[in-house]
Amino acid sequence: MKVTMHVNGRQVSGEAEGRTLLSAFLREELGLTGTHIGCDTSQCGACTVHVDGKQVKSCTMFAAEAEGAEITTIEGMANADGSLSAIQQAFQDYHGLQCGFCTPGMVMAAAALLEEIPQPTEAQIRHHLDGNICRCTGYHNIVKAIQAASGQPVAVAAE
Amino acid sequence: MYNFDFVKPSTVEEAVAALADDEAQPLSGGQTLIPTMKQRLNAPETLVSLLGIEALKGVTVGGDSVTIGAATTHATVAKELAEAYPALAALAGNIGDPAVRNRGTIGGSLANNDPAACYPAAALASGATVVTNRREIPADAYFEGMFATALEEGEIITRVTFPIPDAAAYVKFEQPASRFALAGVFVAKFADGVRVAITGASEEGVFRWSEAEEALSGNFSAEAVSGLSLDPDGMMADLHGSAEYRAHLAKVLTGRAVTAAG
Structure with missing residues (x-):
């Protein structure tokens, strides 16, 4: 069809x-x-x-x-000029990926979360990522990237 | 998975007509059915999507009850019933994960009656009424064992009405890989008594724990159930938990649910 x-x-x-x-x-x-x-x-x-x-x-x-x-x-997530969106840039800045396989799903999940809750707590971020598995990062840097993308201070600054 | 014909009617009547074929099955959110078809445990020749039927969607809040259209997603229930029936909204908001909650529906969950699903516990403890294209079925007569319900061939759930209890809570202990309940307990306190429904534990699927209901109807506190015990005979046993473990867990969670309900 x-x-x-x-x-x-x-x-x-x-x-x-x-x-x-x-x-x-x-x-x-x-x-x-x-x-x-x-x-x-x-x-x-x-x-x-x-x-x-x-x-x-x-x-x-x-x-x-x-x-x-x-x-x-x-x-469809990058900015119109081809530059990375705030979420994508934060994943790069905060090393929210290693192999990158889970990253498209993580970015889409993060975007949906920030649409619903613009400034989520760490607990809300972790709860929202329940259905997204990453076997490299241990999640901490993904959580930091989403905190950063939401404009919130991040506990440990990126190098 | 095996191929099938996909149809998407826009009315209940058209859906029922399409389902008259022996080899046709209804498809709601598909969060259980699609994985099952991938494993070739299920191979319908026609799938009849119910999500094109607007009459099956949405939530209505009445004075002492809420009515949920069968094709309403868990995410919608979690959002729209947060004030009217917070225990039910919280249950819906913790099924699976966010993506599952955006597709999975209450009608699909109740029609499937997975022995570890959350919604059956809410329906049974609340004394809900399952409304189909043919009749109204009280929850006490609806659940008939693991993956078995009172639904007949060609009968589809259209909506579910939940009386709102004076106090209620659902507590589950998640199997961390599947996020299904290793045991889950829904406690609902009404003016005329307390109802306790347990999911995830029994080989017969969701069930009411009448001994706990009697104890809690006299004294609605966790202490009231601390001396009781559930018989491990007939409880599910697998690598995640023995029958004895599940029986004990269900008792502990009952106390926690009572405390959470306040």
């Missing part, structure tokens, strides 16, 4: 089967490989995107369910 949606502000169409997951549609049909597939079992959150402004795991939603929806992926 043909599926049409708005991805990062642009209307796009592609072919999908009933079983085609949104994550596969974004990566294979649209070539937007920034959305990572880590576990494909709804655990790791690397595939997190926004659907109509809501953070979802794109591996646990069918492409057909996104017909007509507004999708934002990591490719």
